[in-house]
Amino acid sequence: MSDDGGLWLLALGPAGAAGLYWALYRHYRNTDKSHAFERETRIEAKPVTGSERDRKVDEIKGTRQSRIRGDNLRAYRTRVQRIRSDSS
Amino acid sequence: MSNASTPPPAPPHGPGSPQDVPPEPGSFPLDPATLPDAIREEIEAPDPVAIDTASEELKDGLNHCPKCGSTDIRHKPGSDLLICLYCRNEWHGQRIEEAFGLGEGIDQLRGTVISSGARDIAADAASLMTFKCGGCGAEVTVNTQNAMTARCHWCRHVFGVNEQIENGAVPDAVLPFHIRKDDAVARIRQFVDKRRLFALKEFKEEFTPENVVGVYLPYMVIDANAAADIAGHGEIETRRYTRGSGNNKKTYYDADVYRVERHVDFTVDDLTLESSAERGNLDTRVNTNNIINTILPFDTKNAVKWNASYLVGFSSEKRDRNVDHLRPRLEDQLLSIARAQVESSVRRYDRGVRWEQERLDVHGTRWVSMYLPVWLYSYHQPGRNGGMLHYIAVNGRTGETMGSVPVQQWKLLTAALTVGTVLEGIALWILGNSA
Numbered sequence: 407m408s409d410d411g412g413l414w415l416l417a418l419g420p421a422g423a424a425g426l427y428w429a430l431y432r433h434y435r436n437t438d439k440s441h442a443f444e445r446e447t448r449i450e451a452k453p454v455t456g457s458e459r460d461r462k463v464d465e466i467k468g469t470r471q472s473r474i475r476g477d478n479l480r481a482y483r484t485r486v487q488r489i490r491s492d493s494s
Numbered sequence: 495m496s497n498a499s500t501p502p503p504a505p506p507h508g509p510g511s512p513q514d515v516p517p518e519p520g521s522f523p524l525d526p527a528t529l530p531d532a533i534r535e536e537i538e539a540p541d542p543v544a545i546d547t548a549s550e551e552l553k554d555g556l557n558h559c560p561k562c563g564s565t566d567i568r569h570k571p572g573s574d575l576l577i578c579l580y581c582r583n584e585w586h587g588q589r590i591e592e593a594f595g596l597g598e599g600i601d602q603l604r605g606t607v608i609s610s611g612a613r614d615i616a617a618d619a620a621s622l623m624t625f626k627c628g629g630c631g632a633e634v635t636v637n638t639q640n641a642m643t644a645r646c647h648w649c650r651h652v653f654g655v656n657e658q659i660e661n662g663a664v665p666d667a668v669l670p671f672h673i674r675k676d677d678a679v680a681r682i683r684q685f686v687d688k689r690r691l692f693a694l695k696e697f698k699e700e701f702t703p704e705n706v707v708g709v710y711l712p713y714m715v716i717d718a719n720a721a722a723d724i725a726g727h728g729e730i731e732t733r734r735y736t737r738g739s740g741n742n743k744k745t746y747y748d749a750d751v752y753r754v755e756r757h758v759d760f761t762v763d764d765l766t767l768e769s770s771a772e773r774g775n776l777d778t779r780v781n782t783n784n785i786i787n788t789i790l791p792f793d794t795k796n797a798v799k800w801n802a803s804y805l806v807g808f809s810s811e812k813r814d815r816n817v818d819h820l821r822p823r824l825e826d827q828l829l830s831i832a833r834a835q836v837e838s839s840v841r842r843y844d845r846g847v848r849w850e851q852e853r854l855d856v857h858g859t860r861w862v863s864m865y866l867p868v869w870l871y872s873y874h875q876p877g878r879n880g881g882m883l884h885y886i887a888v889n890g891r892t893g894e895t896m897g898s899v900p901v902q903q904w905k906l907l908t909a910a911l912t913v914g915t916v917l918e919g920i921a922l923w924i925l926g927n928s929a
């Protein structure tokens with residue numbers, strides 16, 4: 407049993423090497439940077455509406471996932487299915 | 495040693511992408527305190543300071559006298575000059591914001607309003623313009639692809655392209671350079687000094703920031719009035735418990751699933767998009783244009799009406815994208831903004847939200863074309879497919895600096911593998927001792 411608890415330690419070396427590589431690579435090349443227009447533009451928004459219509463549709467029992475599957479709350483730039491209306 | 499069997503870190507074409515929401519400025523994914531001293535010192539060195547354009551001093555929309563800094567500025571009657579009542583300094587420039595009433599009534603915008611300088615580019619418009627010199631009668635040609643002024647080589651008279659022509663070269667407004675060249679050079683040097691340890695040897699040897707070039711790049715500055723509807727599912731944790739014992743302990747969760755819908759009406763003031771096809775392409779595998787994108791925003795509120803005299807001594811790039819080309823990108827950014835706006839309204843879903851559908855209604859947009867000032871330093875790294883052009887860019891107004899420094903792969907890999915080996919050694923030691 408104690409093998410199981412200790413084996414993940416073996417991943418420390420490769421994970422540390424890869425992590426340092428990527429971190430330094432980004433520090434030099436800045437490939438992950440872009441204009442953060444979401445927070446650097448003057449935006450005036452009216453209060454967000456719709457929370458009163460939230461309704462419970464299901465229950466999950468005994469999942470081992472700590473977050474919802476496909477969580478994209480903070481991935482603002484990941485587009486999801488676009489509904490187009492003709493009357494806009 | 496134990497690393498020899500593990501594959502080397504993924505290939506060197508860039509983690510992250512401009513499609514990801516960028517990290518907070520100055521953040522570093524690892525805790526620098528855990529790194530070797532030499533690396534840590536580099537990372538913790540200060541970044542070039544950028545003026546916050548959202549700062550109060552610019553928000554009030556004051557224009558300062560370039561000579562004395564006073565704001566006691568009046569229009570000089572009967573001319574296009576501005577005059578500083580404190581030091582009597584006179585200069586050109588009317589802020590386009592006031593001249594055209596931009597920045598007002600964005601929430602009333604309907605349809606697409608396009609300023610004269612943002613009109614579609616005529617297909618047959620040439621970029622070469624020829625003037626007859628008023629001084630001596632010679633013919634002078636201006637190539638509007640990269641310049642907006644020229645000097646008559648006979649009588650030294652200076653020409654500027656001031657009337658709007660249909661090739662897209664003349665914008666509505668220009669934001670003059672504020673950051674001087676020596677200031678830009680210092681910022682580039684400071685930026686690179688933070689990134690020397692693993693930089694490409696040739697880059698370091700050829701590094702001459704004095705070669706930085708001041709360029710006016712073409713942008714569309716857009717005001718938009720829009721509404722968005724976003725729908726998806728959110729989960730709230732109701733119970734958390736563990737089963738099993740000892741090392742077999744596993745955590746389980748119970749959750750309620752909710753259908754979530756949100757609506758937000760919003761206006762965006764001065765969203766800035768590259769209006770050049772080349773600059774708008776932010777593919778980090780083939781170019782470093784994301785660097786130039788990162789130094790946005792500019793204080794576009796202070797842009798002045800077009801006058802070619804501002805461009806004397808600087809080069810410029812011509813606009814080649816029309817409003818219709820840029821509309822998909824605008825809508826994409828508006829949706830991103832909407833998603834950022836609704837985030838705070840779904841805090842109660844502590845297991846997160848999965849957005850599944852989104853809808854955007856753009857009620858109105860207003861497009862203004864501008865030349866914005868950028869100091870550009872470039873280094874060409876030879877390689878496959880023509881190599882890579884690395885930019886270091888300084889915002890000509892705020893001084894915000896961003897750049898791409900080519901890395902010496904073998905050095906970086908060696909450092910990573912060394913650190914990995916040390917960590918692996920520690921891991922093996924712990925395992926060996928506990929067995």
